[in-house]
Amino acid sequence: MLNKLRFLSTIILVGISGILGSTVGFASDPPPADEVGASVSIRMYQVEGILPADDPNSPQWASVPESEFNLAPQVHWPERIQEVTVKTVKVKGLHDGQNLAILLEYEDPTDDVKDAAAIEFMVGDKKAHFAHGQPMLQVEGGPVNIWFWKKENGKALDMSAKGFKTLSTQEKQDVSATGAWADGSWKVVFTRALKTEDEEDVQIEPGDWRSVAFAFWDGALVSGVPKEKGSQKAVSSWWSIRAEPSADNSIYGWVIFGLALAAAFELVVVRKLRKGQSA
Amino acid sequence: MKGPIASGAILLVGVFVFIKYLLPLVTAPLPASLIYLYMTLAFSGIMLYGTMSASSLESLMGPVFRFLSGEGQSGTGKMARLAVLVLFPLLVGWQTYTSLAPSDLPPGENRTIHPAPPGEFVGLANPYQNNEANINMGKGLYAAYCSPCHGANYDGKGPAAKGFNPPPANFADPGTIAQLQESYLFWRIKKGGVGLPVEAMPWKSAMPRWEVELPDEFIWKIIMGEYDGAHQSPRTWEEDD
Known part of the structure; x- marks a missing residue:
């Protein structure tokens, strides 16, 4: 149980850092006022x-x-x-x-x-x-x-x-x-x-x-x-x-890929948690 | 909510408020990337502390896991869990889009404002005496040759300044000539923008190569006039060494 918890807290930590990173880290600084x-x-x-x-x-x-x-x-x-x-x-x-x-x-x-x-x-x-x-x-x-x-x-x-x-x-x-x-x-x-x-x-x-x-x-x-x-x-x-380059529709493919990856991540986490709790 | 999660959250908010809003009161605002680094460190520290023992791990992560697993939830708890599970993939999708979407911002350029001068210009002393006559002559030459861009008030706001990128240096700013030696100014005036090394992007500078038009004597006197007019003093070897 403890190992499982450790594992889960690690992946959640990594997941949250990733989200925080992409939102905060890539936000560019505002240009100088003048x-x-x-x-x-x-x-x-x-x-x-x-x-x-x-x-x-x-x-x-x-x-x-x-x-x-x-x-x-x-x-x-x-x-x-x-x-x-x-x-x-x-x-x-x-x-x-x-x-x-x-x-x-x-x-x-x-x-x-x-x-x-x-x-x-x-x-x-x-x-x-x-x-x-x-x-x-x-x-x-x-x-x-x-x-x-x-x-x-x-x-x-x-x-x-x-x-x-x-x-x-x-x-x-x-x-x-x-x-x-x-x-x-x-x-x-x-x-x-x-x-x-x-x-x-x-x-x-x-x-x-x-x-x-x-x-x-x-x-x-x-x-x-x-x-x-x-x-x-x-x-x-x-x-x-x-x-301007021609419209690149592959962006939407990557967005769907990201959505699917995040959903799959959630599914795995929730399933693991449920198993852990019923065990 | 109480217990370690609430304490952790309060600590994180406190750290953020401190580095984002309180620190800029005493120093320059931190760049977003540095704030992110500090927040990651604070978050990792809290997670490390909270996962040190089995009981602290349970009290920190237990509520989170029970919330995510959704067992025995009803009403608002259930709705909140659903919202988190839906919002997370959407956030990932939105991040993917914004990081890939074409931008009108050209690639960033890191221009060095005060690059190292060539060896032959290091440590030259102004051969002209720092007296009123020389300073006044320098100010007159400055008014004729330099002020259209660098401004009659030595503030970089001359009538021609607005069109240039990078903008003309503001000598009244303590970050410009006050940080430099007279020999450095001698190099920059004599060789102009085209004399800059690659890291200072000489192709962008409108600074004339004054050696073509002015004798060295004029340049040294302009330097004197510039420091006096901008109420700055040159950096000297004595202070440095």
């Missing part, structure tokens, strides 16, 4: 049917949850700028398993010929500095892929860089973009295939995280010169982006 409200990642939701890839005003975008990122004047290298027009950007993403569409929405009071927007990605496994993949002193960095939209020609350029003054237009152009300005804000939608044959391009594998950053230029003319151009721009640091 980070609350700011996004850290973008989820490109998977859709069935047609992507609103060339229409920033498509009603399809309205229901997509957005991420929002603060922007800063580019101060990392000269020519610096101290004050920029675009302070934050709202980002939405969709994909259909083949192609992706990323919508950037930001406030800019005027529609100017020299307005521009860009998305930057790390390419490959090596970390790249967010300032055009410029060389780091103790870490071997990788290249970046930049998607650069200009209001001037209404097109996007697919570009690469690995350090200052290395920004170049790729031979193979895989990106397109469409911008629309209304009521003091730009909506620019970029689109590309999730995966390309070009090794200079970022490859988006649904489910995998990639690093992404943004840049914006307010081309409003001040004494005949664009207010922001070249390195004088609004920038973000690196954030994370991921194309």
Whole structure:
């Protein structure tokens, strides 16, 4: 009887610790107070049917949850700028398993010929500095892929860089973009295939995280010169982006397995107890 | 309920209240994982104590076993037992779901904020005299080159600060330059974000590599201005050794 009790108390102890562990141990700590409200990642939701890839005003975008990122004047290298027009950007993403569409929405009071927007990605496994993949002193960095939209020609350029003054237009152009300005804000939608044959391009594998950053230029003319151009721009640091993986129904299999395992555990315990008590 | 189960439960609640709510009054709040560890230790201790002898084992576990076996139960006892037996598998199922469901949180990154400096920057002394003229010159240079991010009040809240991740250092915080030597600041300003080692994630830092634009003299004087303006003093070898 005593041995049986010992055995049972051990398995109950282990069981309760397991439950406590999974509830308390995996609960993550809340983020520091000053980070609350700011996004850290973008989820490109998977859709069935047609992507609103060339229409920033498509009603399809309205229901997509957005991420929002603060922007800063580019101060990392000269020519610096101290004050920029675009302070934050709202980002939405969709994909259909083949192609992706990323919508950037930001406030800019005027529609100017020299307005521009860009998305930057790390390419490959090596970390790249967010300032055009410029060389780091103790870490071997990788290249970046930049998607650069200009209001001037209404097109996007697919570009690469690995350090200052290395920004170049790729031979193979895989990106397109469409911008629309209304009521003091730009909506620019970029689109590309999730995966390309070009090794200079970022490859988006649904489910995998990639690093992404943004840049914006307010081309409003001040004494005949664009207010922001070249390195004088609004920038973000690196954030994370991921194309949503296809729905994984195996999760429900594991949930049922867990339920069954717990029920079986209970059954064994109760049967043992009943035997012990009638013995 | 009375007896060892009630005492054990009261003890557990007491331990939890102590580490979760009372300890943070005197020190930093404990992370959830550490609270879990302490609670497991307390729970194991209570179980060990309660199972030391046959009689203590019976008084601790007996009521639990009789409750679970369900023999001779009626009314609320029966309902409570049924509820426990149904809720336990549901809890397991829910835990399985939440731990497997896709999350929008990218994988965590452990960034070292103050990594070890390269050898050639260890123990360098500021070659400029700590006098008012030098401090004032440093403060002027700080205002021109550093304050857009690190703030006119040395608090890391300059007009450009909000967009950067990681945020610019807050020199008024006793956890930053007050913990560091002048030589360390000299390294960080001279080489900038790109000079950081891998554990400090140089690819994220917007800190310029100032050696490209400023002479060493300016950097040493900026350091003086920074400490004076932030009302901090550098850590020195004398205090350390």
